[in-house]
Amino acid sequence: xxxxxxxxxxxxxISNGTPTKPDDDKLRILIxxxxxxxxxxxxxxxxxxNCEVTEAxxxxxxxxxxxxxxxxxxxxxIVMPEVGGIEALQVIREVSPDVPIVMLSSAGTPQKLMQTLxxxxxxxxxxxxxxxxxxxxxxxxxxxKAKRLKQKEKAAEESI
Numbered sequence: 001x002x003x004x005x006x007x008x009x010x011x012x013x014i015s016n017g018t019p020t021k022p023d024d025d026k027l028r029i030l031i032x033x034x035x036x037x038x039x040x041x042x043x044x045x046x047x048x049x050n051c052e053v054t055e056a057x058x059x060x061x062x063x064x065x066x067x068x069x070x071x072x073x074x075x076x077x078i079v080m081p082e083v084g085g086i087e088a089l090q091v092i093r094e095v096s097p098d099v100p101i102v103m104l105s106s107a108g109t110p111q112k113l114m115q116t117l118x119x120x121x122x123x124x125x126x127x128x129x130x131x132x133x134x135x136x137x138x139x140x141x142x143x144x145k146a147k148r149l150k151q152k153e154k155a156a157e158e159s160i
Contacts, residue, residue: 027051027141030069032062032088033077033104038127042075042104045131049138059083066092071099073141076121078105078112086116093120100144102137104129 029051031042036057043053054069056062060083062076074092078085089101103116106127113124122140125133 028071029073030054030071031075032056034080045134059088062088063091072145073100075102075104078107089119098148100141
């Protein structure tokens, strides 16, 4: 899906209106959880890991923000109001098939774990999570981003 916001892919504008390049080292992560406290804590940890964070309070918001912001990765809770994490995972996977999605939930039964992994989640973190689990998830998202960029470069070279 194409982003209609022409400046969304740029981190800023130089005073004369010339677009600047985005900070490629900074991962853009969307976190979706109905707990404001958890989002705040997770945001702080992700920002310490050089991530730019967008928040959503439920799965419906997560889907909309994925479409608008095209993040490098998504962290989804399973149990949320309006649209749950599994449904959000399914929709995001359809519209953004390459975005890495990590599930983060206290409702982590083996069945839900298997279901989300089969649906394309790259990891499932059980709450309460550890800093090490978040670091591992960010590293996985970073590797997936690098792989996508490499594939795009290869495709661009082949089209020349």
